[in-house]
Amino acid sequence: MNIGILAVQGAFIEHEKMLDSLGISYFEIRKKTDLCQKMDGLILPGGESTVMGKLLHELGLFEVLKHKIEEGLPVLATCAGLILLAEKLTNDEKVYFATLPVTVKRNAYGRQLGSFHIDSEVKYVGIEPLTFIRAPYIENVTEGVEVLALVNDKIAGVKYKNQIGLAFHPEVTESPRIHEYFIKICKEQMA
Numbered sequence: 001m002n003i004g005i006l007a008v009q010g011a012f013i014e015h016e017k018m019l020d021s022l023g024i025s026y027f028e029i030r031k032k033t034d035l036c037q038k039m040d041g042l043i044l045p046g047g048e049s050t051v052m053g054k055l056l057h058e059l060g061l062f063e064v065l066k067h068k069i070e071e072g073l074p075v076l077a078t079c080a081g082l083i084l085l086a087e088k089l090t091n092d093e094k095v096y097f098a099t100l101p102v103t104v105k106r107n108a109y110g111r112q113l114g115s116f117h118i119d120s121e122v123k124y125v126g127i128e129p130l131t132f133i134r135a136p137y138i139e140n141v142t143e144g145v146e147v148l149a150l151v152n153d154k155i156a157g158v159k160y161k162n163q164i165g166l167a168f169h170p171e172v173t174e175s176p177r178i179h180e181y182f183i184k185i186c187k188e189q190m191a
Contacts, residue, residue: 001024001041001116001181001186001187001190002025002026002027002037002038002039002040003019003024003026003027003038003039003040003041003043003165003186004026004027004028004034004035004039004041004042004043004107005026005027005028005029005040005042005045006029006042006044006056006059006065006081007017007021007028007029007030007043007044007045008029008051008052008055008056008059008061008078009048009051009052010015010045010046010047010048010081011045011046011047011050011143011169011171011172012028012045012047013171014041014045014169014171015043015045015078015171015179016028017171018170018176018179019172019179021155021176022176022179022180022183025185028045029038029042029061029065030059030088031059031060031061032061033065034058034066035061035065037052039068039073040074040099040106040189041073041074041075041076041173041182041185041186041189042065042069042073042074042075042076042182043075043076043077043078043081043182044067044076044077044078044080044081044082044084044085045074045078045079045081045171046078046079046080046081046133046169046171047079047080047110048080049080049083049084049096050094052080052084052096053084053096054059054101056084056096058082059096060098062096062097062134064128065097066097066099066134067163069085069097069099069163070078070099070175070182071164072161072162072189073091073105073189074162074163074185074186074189075162075166076164076166076178076182076184077100077163077164077165078166078169078170078171079133079134079135079166079167079168079169081165081166082104082136082165082166083096083104083106083123083136084097084099085097085098085099085163085165086098086100086102086103086104086138086165087099087100087101087102087103087142088102088103088104088140089103089104089105089106090103090105090107091106091107092105092137092144099143099163099170100163100165100167101138101141101142101145101160101177102138102140102141102142102145102155102158102160102165103138103139103140103141104136104138104139104165105136105139106136106139106179107134107135107136108135108136108137108154108167110166111140113141115131115132115133116131116132117129117130117131117132117134118130118132118151118185119151120149120150120151120156121126121150121180122147122148122149122157122177123146123149123156123157123159124148124181125148125177125178125181126177128170128173128177128178129173129175130149130151130156130168130170130173131168131169131170131172131173132151132156132167132168132169133169135156135167137148137151137154137155137156137166137167138151138154138155138157138158138167139155139164141155141158144160145158145159145160146158146159146160148164148166149166149168149182151167154167155167156168158169162189164170164181164182164185166178172188
């Protein structure tokens with residue numbers, strides 16, 4: 001198994017450390033030739049979605065990754081990654097991959113000072129420590145999108161086909177269970 005991690009900006013190193021702890025091989029996606037490697041799953045980390053979106057296009061990564069996601073490549077998208085996948089953004093006209101049929105509100109919990117931590121239920125995983133950093137939330141889902149987590153009556157996590165979109169950062173906690181759940185989806189896709 002080999003997981004590609006978008007590493008053009010943002011919190012990709014934390015995901016790498018989590019995969020290291022699980023003994024899962026990965027590679028960083030920084031340029032188009034990186035996409036020649038076998039990839040069984042993709043992680044879109046938190047960071048600055050506008051910068052990531054711009055770099056995805058400038059580095060020639062966007063179309064290849066969008067095609068792979070549409071073809072069913074499992075994706076774990078956290079915070080800015082969720083914004084990259086969203087079909088609609090309520091407070092931004094720009095959309096990116098638009099492969100996840102949800103409406104997301106960027107920076108919905110406020111600026112950096114609005115960041116918070118809470119323990120909450122995540123479907124298929126259990127009670128998890130959830131860290132929100134300048135986080136979005138999901139305002140609306142369409143049919144076929146499964147809600148994985150609710151926090152303060154807001155949708156904080158969803159699953160659609162092989163795409164997992166999370167408003168929070170599981171990679172900054174000590175719990176590997178969300179990454180384990182993602183790896184399970186990758187293995188099922190490989191079978």
